[in-house]
Amino acid sequence: MKIFKNKLILQKEISKDNYLSFVPTMGGLHKGHLSLIKKAKKYKCKICVSIFVNPSQFNKKNDFKNYPRNIRSDIKKLKKLKINYLYLPPYADIYSFKTKNEIYLDKFSKQLCGKYRKGHFEGVLNVVNRFLEIIDPKYIFLGIKDFQQLILINEHIQKNNIRTKVIECSTIREKSGVACSTRNFNLNNKELLIASNIYKYLLNLKKKIKNNYKLFKINTIKNDLISLGATKIDYVENLNMKKFKKNKKLKNKFRLFFAYYINKVRLIDNI
Numbered sequence: 001m002k003i004f005k006n007k008l009i010l011q012k013e014i015s016k017d018n019y020l021s022f023v024p025t026m027g028g029l030h031k032g033h034l035s036l037i038k039k040a041k042k043y044k045c046k047i048c049v050s051i052f053v054n055p056s057q058f059n060k061k062n063d064f065k066n067y068p069r070n071i072r073s074d075i076k077k078l079k080k081l082k083i084n085y086l087y088l089p090p091y092a093d094i095y096s097f098k099t100k101n102e103i104y105l106d107k108f109s110k111q112l113c114g115k116y117r118k119g120h121f122e123g124v125l126n127v128v129n130r131f132l133e134i135i136d137p138k139y140i141f142l143g144i145k146d147f148q149q150l151i152l153i154n155e156h157i158q159k160n161n162i163r164t165k166v167i168e169c170s171t172i173r174e175k176s177g178v179a180c181s182t183r184n185f186n187l188n189n190k191e192l193l194i195a196s197n198i199y200k201y202l203l204n205l206k207k208k209i210k211n212n213y214k215l216f217k218i219n220t221i222k223n224d225l226i227s228l229g230a231t232k233i234d235y236v237e238n239l240n241m242k243k244f245k246k247n248k249k250l251k252n253k254f255r256l257f258f259a260y261y262i263n264k265v266r267l268i269d270n271i
Contacts, residue, residue, distance in 0.1 A: 001079050003086045007093050007134045010048075014085065014135065019045040022137035022164075024128060027051040028068040028182030029077050032172040036141040037081050039169050043139055046084040050131060052094065057123030063266075068185040087135070094130050101129050101160040105152070108244045112148050112257055113268065116234045124149055125156050132157070132164055140164050145171040145179045147255070147270045151244075171269075177203070179269045191262045194229035198260065199269065201228060202236075206256050206271050209238065225260060234259040234266070 004010035014020055021040040025033050040047050051074060058064035071088070078086055108114075109121045132140070140157075142150045154166040172180045176196035187195065201224060209216045222233045241253040259268040 001083055001086055003075075003088060005088050005090065005093070007087075007089060010085065010087055011134065014046075014048065017046050019138040020135060021045040021047045021139045021141065022131070022135050023047065023049045023141045024131055025049060025051055026053045026067065026182065027074050028070060028185060029074045030172075030180045030182060030184070031174075032143055032145065032180035034077065034081065035172045036143060036169050037078075037083060039167065040139065040141050041081075043167075045138060048085040048087060048135055048137065049078055049083050050087040050089070050135075052087075052089055052127070054094075054123060054127040055091070056126060057120050059117045059119055062264075066186065066264075068182050094127060094134075097130075099126075099129055099133055101133070101156075101162065103129065104156050104159045106155065108148065109152055111239075111244070112235060112237060113259060114148070116259065121149070121152055125152060128153055129156065129160075132162055137164050139167050141167045141169055143169050143171060145181070145269060147257070173199075179267075181267065183265050183267060186265045187262060191229075191265070194262055195267060197228050198225055198230060198258075199271075201225070202256055202258060202269075203271055229262065230260040231263050232261040234261075 002013065021043050023036045023040055037047060037049065051071065053067055053069065055064055075086070103122065103125045105121060105125065114121050142153060144150060150166065150168060157164055157166060174180060176192065177199040178184065178192060178195045184192065205221065216238050218236060221236050225233055235258065237257045238254055239257060241255060255270050257270045259266065
């Protein structure tokens with residue numbers, strides 16, 4: 001595994017590779033990240049992983065400051081998986097150049113996390129666009145846990161006619177049902193149990209509303225989540241998968257999207 005901290009040296013190295021698979025991360029690697037890399041291996045391309053905690057996608061300074069970081073552990077995990085390239089850019093390496101592409105944000109970017117984290121998706125698309133311009137991969141591997149992010153990145157790629165193809169990867173869960181997340185490292189055992197109970201409640205709720213949509217009552221659901229141990233609820237939404245609007249018909253395919261806090265830790269998921 002070759003490690004790079006300078007984009008020009010990285011570009012010189014990867015210029016030999018016509019096809020490259022790219023897995024962007026902010027570090028704090030867990031089973032979900034590792035599953036993206038394992039899926040990338042199936043595409044028979046050399047693999048580049050980035051670790052960069054992007055300040056522009058955090059709308060709260062303390063959230064950025066407290067985001068879990070463990071670069072030594074991350075490097076050990078990546079060496080075991082025998083990836084080809086690890087890109088560890090400093091801030092200036094990413095933000096010191098003018099980009100070619102426009103940042104497209106549609107109405108969906110104002111829903112869900114976009115409503116509660118002002119500037120978040122602008123920051124996400126900006127940094128992902130910069131990585132794509134630097135690396136020019138054939139594939140980028142993204143998890144469905146961050147579903148809204150995945151959709152917006154894919155739209156950005158298509159509208160700018162970028163050659164990179166988005167590969168969707170399934171959410172990886174702990175035995176408790178909790179979606180793997182770097183933020184889980186900030187939870188103690190009691191808080192992880194709360195997260196597990198909330199997931200099981202919402203999974204059961206989705207099964208029920210498949211047969212009776214009237215059971216989807218926002219205020220009741222939020223009160224139930226608080227009683228299970230959530231400190232604050234940002235949203236619980238039931239969205240039609242065709243138009244990303246509130247689902248009103250049983251026959252439509254839908255997903256439950258939810259974001260909540262356990263003390264100071266914000267968790268998101270979808271089912």
